Amino acid sequence: MNEPKKNTPDRETGSPVTRAIHGIPHPDPHRALNPPLYQTSTYTFPDMETVDRVLSGEEKGYIYSRGGNPTVSRFEEVVSLLEKGEASRAFASGMGAISATILHLSRGNRTVHLPVTLYSGTRAFARKFLEPWGVPVRWFDPRPEGWLEKLDATLQEGDGCVFLESPTNPTMDILDLRELSALCRAKNVPVVVDNTFATPVLQNPLLLGCDLVIHSATKYLGGHGDLLGGVVTGASGTIDVLRGEEGSFLGATLSPFNAWLLLRGIKTLSLRMEKHTANARAVASFLAGHPKVRQVFYPGIPSHPGYSIARRQMSSPGGMLSFELSDARTARNVCDRLSLVGIGVSLGDPESLIEHPWSMSHRWIGEEERRAIGVSPGFLRMSVGLEAWEDLVLDLDRALG
Numbered sequence: 001m002n003e004p005k006k007n008t009p010d011r012e013t014g015s016p017v018t019r020a021i022h023g024i025p026h027p028d029p030h031r032a033l034n035p036p037l038y039q040t041s042t043y044t045f046p047d048m049e050t051v052d053r054v055l056s057g058e059e060k061g062y063i064y065s066r067g068g069n070p071t072v073s074r075f076e077e078v079v080s081l082l083e084k085g086e087a088s089r090a091f092a093s094g095m096g097a098i099s100a101t102i103l104h105l106s107r108g109n110r111t112v113h114l115p116v117t118l119y120s121g122t123r124a125f126a127r128k129f130l131e132p133w134g135v136p137v138r139w140f141d142p143r144p145e146g147w148l149e150k151l152d153a154t155l156q157e158g159d160g161c162v163f164l165e166s167p168t169n170p171t172m173d174i175l176d177l178r179e180l181s182a183l184c185r186a187k188n189v190p191v192v193v194d195n196t197f198a199t200p201v202l203q204n205p206l207l208l209g210c211d212l213v214i215h216s217a218t219k220y221l222g223g224h225g226d227l228l229g230g231v232v233t234g235a236s237g238t239i240d241v242l243r244g245e246e247g248s249f250l251g252a253t254l255s256p257f258n259a260w261l262l263l264r265g266i267k268t269l270s271l272r273m274e275k276h277t278a279n280a281r282a283v284a285s286f287l288a289g290h291p292k293v294r295q296v297f298y299p300g301i302p303s304h305p306g307y308s309i310a311r312r313q314m315s316s317p318g319g320m321l322s323f324e325l326s327d328a329r330t331a332r333n334v335c336d337r338l339s340l341v342g343i344g345v346s347l348g349d350p351e352s353l354i355e356h357p358w359s360m361s362h363r364w365i366g367e368e369e370r371r372a373i374g375v376s377p378g379f380l381r382m383s384v385g386l387e388a389w390e391d392l393v394l395d396l397d398r399a400l401g
């Protein structure tokens with residue numbers, strides 16, 4: 001078997017660009033540039049002695065792909081490299097990763113602290129499952145001055161976790177991850193960050209003191225709108241237990257083919273994030289100057305309340321933005337009039353997508369609650385794609401006009 005060259009990118013200092021492209025070289029009998037796709041559900045054993053050694057953990061080996069698969073493992077290793085974590089566990093979707101992680105950390109009915117500004121699916125999971133099952137959920141608002149002190153007053157030693165996003169979906173709030181994790185560490189409460197909007201190229205929550213980082217790999221990691229996936233990264237002790245318990249027995253396992261597509265997508269992640277960000281900056285500055293736009297929510301513009309925190313904890317503000325028009329009818333008309341930008345709930349794809357949370361992602365949340373979250377009837381969220389920014393601005397200009 002061909003030994004890999006000794007040019008493995010350094011976990012601490014190697015550039016994310018190099019890490020994303022090279023990953024961790026593995027031995028391959030054919031010296032193939034790309035990793036093999038192990039499209040198998042199960043693994044066979046030469047004899048019962050090997051069965052005993054593998055099942056007892058004495059020897060490393062795969063048993064059944066719900067528990068582990070070599071292509072999936074390779075994806076997990078690359079995400080660990082990018083997020084600078086010890087280990088990762090992949091899931092069939094972002095929600096698979098989120099639900100398994102929260103269930104794991106809230107075992108024994110430990111309190112879960114959640115911000116009101118949260119991806120609507122995570123919010124629905126808390127409302128439809130955690131709360132009815134009696135898991136204590138404490139909601140906090142991470143926007144008003146002094147929110148950290150308020151949260152601190154409700155945190156108890158032994159609570160399950162604080163789970164949050166930054167930037168938040170869809171309101172684009174920026175939460176100070178370093179301050180939050182210092183505060184939680186003092187009370188021994190793990191902090192879990194959904195880093196989907198930022199990607200590991202723009203933000204590494206573990207380096208800011210957080211305990212676990214989650215991605216909907218469906219979005220920027222895959223980057224082509226052709227798969228669903230999720231992943232959680234952190235200390236190997238936690239990840240190993242998660243892998244063997246919720247990660248195996250809730251059944252939301254990433255398919256080998258999707259892992260293989262993810263490995264391919266990740267190679268261009270840094271490059272794509274540069275272009276997504278450059279395009280989003282151009283679109284945000286166009287929208288900010290448009291008379292019909294009441295407000296633009298993009299952490300790359302100095303008037304954004306989270307601008308300086310974003311500059312501290314992110315290497316760039318990324319490709320997501322939101323903006324507010326006068327009312328729902330105007331917002332829906334703009335969506336209808338756009339010809340290049342598609343109407344769709346997902347994000348992180350080469351194609352720009354717009355969504356009207358009032359009619360789409362937040363449709364099933366009560367009106368009063370939507371407004372409290374910051375989702376007004378005229379609020380639109382845009383995933384700025386990889387097209388020429390001039391075409392996007394032209395499309396928006398026509399639709400707004």
Ligand SMILES: Cc1ncc(COP(=O)(O)O)c(C=O)c1O
Nearest residue numbers: 093094095119169196216218229
């Ligand atoms: C921030 C965020 N987290 C998690 C998810 C859920 O991911 P998935 O759709 O892969 O389950 C989404 C989906 O839109 C998201 O935007």
